[in-house]
Amino acid sequence: MGNVLEVRSLSKSFGGIRAVRDVSFDLKRGEFLALIGPNGAGKTTCFNMLNGYLRPDTGSVKLLGRELVGIPPRKVWRMGVGRTFQITETFRSMTVLENVQMALISHNRRIFDLFSKATALYRDEALKLLELIGMAAQADRPCAELAYGDLKQLELAIALAHDPDLLLMDEPTAGMAPNERIALMQLTADIVARGHVSVIFTEHDMDVVFAHSHRILVLNRGELIAEGTGDEIRANALVQEVYLGGGSLFHEKETAHA
Template sequence: MSIVLETQGLSKSFGAIKAVSDVSFALHKGELLAMIGPNGAGKSTCFNMLMGQLKPTAGTVWLNGQDLAGLGPRQIWRMGVGRTFQITGTYASMTVAENVQMALISHHRRVFSILPYAHRLYRDRALDLLNLVGMADQADRHCAVLAYGDLKRLELAIALAHEPSLLLMDEPTAGMAPRERIALMQLTADIVRDRGVSVLFTEHDMDVVFAHAHRVMVLNRGQLIADGTVDQIRNDPRVQEVYLGGGTLFHAAEEGQHA
C-alpha cells in the first residue's frame, strides 16, 4: 500500500517549550488514521505544520514522496491536501451551493474572472458534492440559517472540491450531537473506502475513534507514545495512564447500544 503522508522527526519549539518532539509516522492510501491525546498534547501544532501554517523547528514532511519544506498552505492545498477545522469557516451570507462553487472556482483557477456570473460556474459539480454529503436538498439555503451539523457536512464538501488525496480533519465532530457525530464519521469512512482518500483526524470522542479509525496514534506532551490498531491502543497501559487516568478504554459498539 502506497504512502501518502510521511513525517520523520517532526518537531516544533516555542522558545524553551517543546510543543512537538520527534514525531514520525506514515499514512497510507485509503487509511483513516486518528491522532488522539489530552489537551496540549501537540495535535493542533502537528496539523499546522503539516498544512504549512507553522514551520517545523526540525524534521521533514513528505506528501506522495514530495518534500513540503518551505511551502505555504495554499501551495500544499494545490498539491492535494484538504482540511476541515474545529470551528467551521463558511460564508454565512452565501448559499450552501455558492460556498462549494467558490471552492471549485478556486480549484479551477477562475478567481479573477468570476464576476458577474460566478453563481453559474460549476453549479452541477457543486450539487454532486453536496449530494455526496447529504446536503443537496439544502443547496439554496443560506449558511447563516444552517444547523451546526449541516455546516460540518458542508465544510467536508468544500474540502473535497479540489479532489484531495489527503484530508486533514481537526476535531470534525466537535459541537455535534451524538447521532450527527456517528453520521459524519460514517460518511467520512465511506469516502475513504470509495475514493481512496487518506484521512488524518484529531478527535476527543473515543466512540468516534474506536468505531471508525483504521489506526490510532497517541500524543502526550508533544511525543508520540503509541501507534497501533484500535485494540492495541485500547489495551495499552501507557495510553490508559496518560490519557485516561488509569481507566480502561471501552468499546464504542458497547456504548452505542445505550445511545
C-alpha cells in the same frame, strides 16, 4: 498500497516548550487515521506543520514523495492537502450550492474571472459534491438557515472541492450532538472507503475514534507514545496511564458494540 504521507523526525519548540518531539509516521492511501492525546499533547501543532501553517524546527513531511516543509499553506493546499477546522467557516449569505461553487472557482483559479457569472460556474460539479455528502436537497438553502451539523457536512464538501489526496480534520465533531457526530464520521468513513481521500483527524470523543479509525496515533507531551489498531491502543498500559489516568479508554458495554 503506497504511502500518501511520510512524516519523519518532526519537532517543534516554542521557547523552552517542546510541543512536538521527533514524531514519525506514515499514512497509507485510503486510510482513516486518528491522532489522539490529552490537552497539550501537541496534536494541533503537529497538524499545523503538516499543512504548512507552522514550519518544523527539524524533520520532513512528504506528500506522495514531494517535500512540504518550507512551502506556504496555500501552495500546500494546491499540492493536495485539505483541512477542516473546529469552527466552521462558510459564507452565510450564500446558498449551500454557492459555497461549494466558490471553493471550486478558487480551485480552478477563476476568482478573478470578470467575464463569467459565478453562479453559473461549476454548478454540476458542486451538485455532485453535495450528493456525495447527502445535501443535494438543501442546495438552494442559505447557509444562515443551516443547523450546526449541516454546516459541518457542508465544510466537508468545501474541503473536498479541490480533490485533495490528504484531508486533515481538526476535532471535526466538536460542538455537535451525539447523533450528528455519528452521521458526520460515518459519512467521512464512507468517502475514505470509496478511495476519494486519506484522512487524519484529531478527536477527544473516544466513541468516534474507536468506531471509525483504521489506526490510531497517541501523543503525549509532544511525543508519539503508541500507534496501532483500536484493540492495540485499548490494551496499551502506557496509553491508559497517561491518557485517562489508568481508567478504561472504552467502557465494556461500548466495546461490545465496537
